[in-house]
Amino acid sequence: MSWNTFGRVLRYTTWGESHGPGLGAVLDGCPPGLPVTEKHIQPFMDARKPGQSKYTTQRKEADLVKILSGVFEDTTTGTPIHLMIENTDQRSKDYSEIARSYRPGHADYTYDAKYGIRDYRGGGRSSARETAARVAAGAVARLIIPEVTITAYVCELGGDKIDREAIDFDQIDQNPFFCPDSWAAKRWEEKVDQARKDGSSLGAVVECVAEGVPAGWGAPVYAKLDSDLAAAMMTINATKGVEIGAGFEAARLTGEQNADAMAPGEDGKPVYASNNAGGTAGGISTGQPVVCRVAFKPTSSILTPVASITADGEATKVRTKGRHDPCVGIRGTPVVEAMMALVLADHKLLHRAQCGATNS
Numbered sequence: 001m002s003w004n005t006f007g008r009v010l011r012y013t014t015w016g017e018s019h020g021p022g023l024g025a026v027l028d029g030c031p032p033g034l035p036v037t038e039k040h041i042q043p044f045m046d047a048r049k050p051g052q053s054k055y056t057t058q059r060k061e062a063d064l065v066k067i068l069s070g071v072f073e074d075t076t077t078g079t080p081i082h083l084m085i086e087n088t089d090q091r092s093k094d095y096s097e098i099a100r101s102y103r104p105g106h107a108d109y110t111y112d113a114k115y116g117i118r119d120y121r122g123g124g125r126s127s128a129r130e131t132a133a134r135v136a137a138g139a140v141a142r143l144i145i146p147e148v149t150i151t152a153y154v155c156e157l158g159g160d161k162i163d164r165e166a167i168d169f170d171q172i173d174q175n176p177f178f179c180p181d182s183w184a185a186k187r188w189e190e191k192v193d194q195a196r197k198d199g200s201s202l203g204a205v206v207e208c209v210a211e212g213v214p215a216g217w218g219a220p221v222y223a224k225l226d227s228d229l230a231a232a233m234m235t236i237n238a239t240k241g242v243e244i245g246a247g248f249e250a251a252r253l254t255g256e257q258n259a260d261a262m263a264p265g266e267d268g269k270p271v272y273a274s275n276n277a278g279g280t281a282g283g284i285s286t287g288q289p290v291v292c293r294v295a296f297k298p299t300s301s302i303l304t305p306v307a308s309i310t311a312d313g314e315a316t317k318v319r320t321k322g323r324h325d326p327c328v329g330i331r332g333t334p335v336v337e338a339m340m341a342l343v344l345a346d347h348k349l350l351h352r353a354q355c356g357a358t359n360s
Contacts, residue, residue, distance in 0.1 A: 006232065008223070009349040010144070012137040012342060016087075017119055018127030024084040025133040027140055029349065030070070032078035034143045041065045041083070041139040048135045048334040062088065065136050076143075083136040087129075100311045101318050105300025112311065128237040128328060131335040138338025141345035148212040148344055152337040153180045155293070157327060158191045158202035160184065178206075178333040196326045199303030199319075204329025206294045206336045210344060213279060215269070215287035216355070217347040224283025225290070225347055232339040233294045238328045241295035245278020260288075290344070294336050296329030 005013040009029050016023025042065060049063040063085055070081030099120045102108040107126035111118040118124060142150070153172050155162050162181035172178050175185035195202045218225030230242045250258050253276070260277050262270035272288055279290035301320035308318045325331060 006235065007342065007346045009353060010141065010342065010346040012134075014130055014133040014137075016085075016130070016133065017121070017124040018087070018129040019119070019121035019124070020087060022084055022086040023130060023133050024082065025137040027070070027081040027083065027137050029346075030076050030078070030081055030140060031144060031349070032076050034076040034140075035074055036067075036071055036076055036140060036143055037074050038065050038067055040143075041067075041136055044135050044139040044334060044338070045085075045132065048132060048331055063132055076140075081140060083133065083140075085132050085136065098318060098320065101316050102308050102311070103300060103318050103320055104306045104308050105297070126237070128325075128331075131237060131332075131338075134236075134342070135334055135338045138341040141338075141341040144345040145341065145348055147214070148210050148341075150208065150210045150337050150340050150344075152206055152208040152333045152340070153178050154204050154329060154333060155180075155207040156205035157184075157188045157329065158195070158204070160187055160191060177330055192326050201299035201302050201325075202327045202329075203298045204296050204327050204332070206296065206329055206333050208292050208294070208336045208340050210279070210290040210340055213285045213287070213290050213344060215285055217344065217351050218280060218282075218284035219347075219350065219354075220283055223347075223350065224280070225285055225343070226278065226280040226283060226292075228343050228347065229290070229292055229340070232343045233292060233336065236294065236296075236332060236335050236339065238296045238299070238332065239294055240297045243278075243293040243295075244280065245291055246276040247278075247293060250276055260286075285347075290340075292340070294332070296327075296332050299325050299328045 004015065005011055007029070011029050012025050012027045014023070014025045045063040045065055066084045068082040068084055070077055070079045106123055108118060108120065111126060151169060154177050157177065162179065162184045166183060167180045169180050171180050171182050175182065177185050177188050179185040179188065192202060226244045229244065233239055233242045246253070246258065258276050260275060261273040265271035269287065275288045275291065277286065278292060279286055279288040301324040303319050305317040305319045308316055310316050
């Protein structure tokens with residue numbers, strides 16, 4: 001069966017294809033009484049939309065969101081919120097040459113294997129265009145968690161990492177890479193330019209930090225906050241790895257190095273010496289910042305020919321024409337923020353359902 005819905009209490013379903021008339025999301029379980037307008041959602045859409053610099057795809061989409069239901073007099077009603085985004089700049093002819101060929105790294109072959117049919121225009125449902133709907137849903141989810149501040153940024157591009165001593169969050173909006181290190185951003189300009197000229201692409205790592213998450217969100221064993229975060233991030237197109245806190249580096253530490261030592265703080269709450277756990281313990285938030293990193297593979301749509309096969313099983317070489325991101329991780333940054341917001345909002349409501357509003 002197909003599965004297009006994510007979440008437990010706060011559930012969202014996305015729909016639509018890259019080259020169809022539009023796409024969107026239906027958000028169910030949102031509490032009533034929250035103020036929301038299309039103007040609230042649009043800045044988050046603008047951060048993700050294509051064609052904003054020469055370092056991303058040149059497809060031009062306004063990504064204007066229309067609220068079709070679930071909001072009355074600029075207030076959520078508690079009923080399903082339907083968010084729609086029109087596609088206005090499709091060039092389906094760019095994909096005519098690969099209608100019968102499988103693009104390596106894409107879902108062309110696997111969709112054919114599963115369904116016996118596929119929409120080859122931009123990948124259809126498997127296109128990263130689908131993530132626009134997630135960003136719209138994530139903008140609404142943020143209204144449920146006003147106590148939380150979510151910040152995502154690219155911390156590595158093409159193997160080149162930022163200098164963590166030079167991090168300045170004010171720089172994130174000052175360059176086209178969502179990069180908090182101005183010197184790294186300058187280096188990345190040349191790297192991405194060269195990849196595009198070479199007909200190739202680059203991977204990236206996006207780090208996301210959620211501050212203000214209180215202790216207690218999450219649930220033991222099968223509804224862990226960190227496991228749901230990992231699952232959510234892995235649903236993003238081109239994601240190949242997720243780390244929570246120290247992640248794989250934790251396997252290289254000793255027990256005393258990895259332990260987030262605690263000392264008495266105000267109101268009996270602990271003060272931590274470190275945050276290797278990434279803000280969770282036993283699947284439940286600790287009150288520290290929730291931190292995760294998401295690894296994006298290089299964009300699979302490249303101009304360099306790659307060996308593949310046709311739908312008839314014959315050998316061929318595929319080069320993907322059209323307009324594509326030379327580094328999909330760049331525009332993946334607002335998507336990571338959206339998924340963080342959706343998971344945290346869901347867990348806030350899940351916690352409240354079990355423990356009550358007085359313990360949230």
